[in-house]
Amino acid sequence: MAEALTIGRVAKLAGVNVETIRYYQRRGLLAEPDKPTGGYRRYPAEVVKRTRFIKRAQALGFTLDEVAGLLRLDEAGACAQTRELAAHKVALIDQKLAGLTAMRQALADLIGQCDAGQSSMGCPIIQVLARD
Numbered sequence: 001m002a003e004a005l006t007i008g009r010v011a012k013l014a015g016v017n018v019e020t021i022r023y024y025q026r027r028g029l030l031a032e033p034d035k036p037t038g039g040y041r042r043y044p045a046e047v048v049k050r051t052r053f054i055k056r057a058q059a060l061g062f063t064l065d066e067v068a069g070l071l072r073l074d075e076a077g078a079c080a081q082t083r084e085l086a087a088h089k090v091a092l093i094d095q096k097l098a099g100l101t102a103m104r105q106a107l108a109d110l111i112g113q114c115d116a117g118q119s120s121m122g123c124p125i126i127q128v129l130a131r132d
Helices: 007-014 018-026 046-059 064-076 079-116 124-130
Strands: none
Touching: 007 018, 007 046, 018 046, 046 064, 064 079, 079 124
């Protein structure tokens, strides 16, 4: 993979589509090589690795702005700051999980009320949602 690659080849090797590569370029996450007269842009093989990094970071919940920060931290060799960002992301995920757990429990309780058939005034789920 040492040769220069077309955008289509980069996308295929990275497991994304061409528009993703272009979007990352617009966001400043990937450099856009110069276009030779009458030819196609050629990308260095490292772009595949960088694109995969971006996708993996997104899969872990990092926004593209946060990914840009991670890339800057990588270039600076700032492992402690990177760890701090990851720890902050874990805390946010924990908050979301707590919220989702509470929502799940509330819905499960309402389903239980429906299954028990104890409400003479209609569906308990509808009643809760219709409250002022």
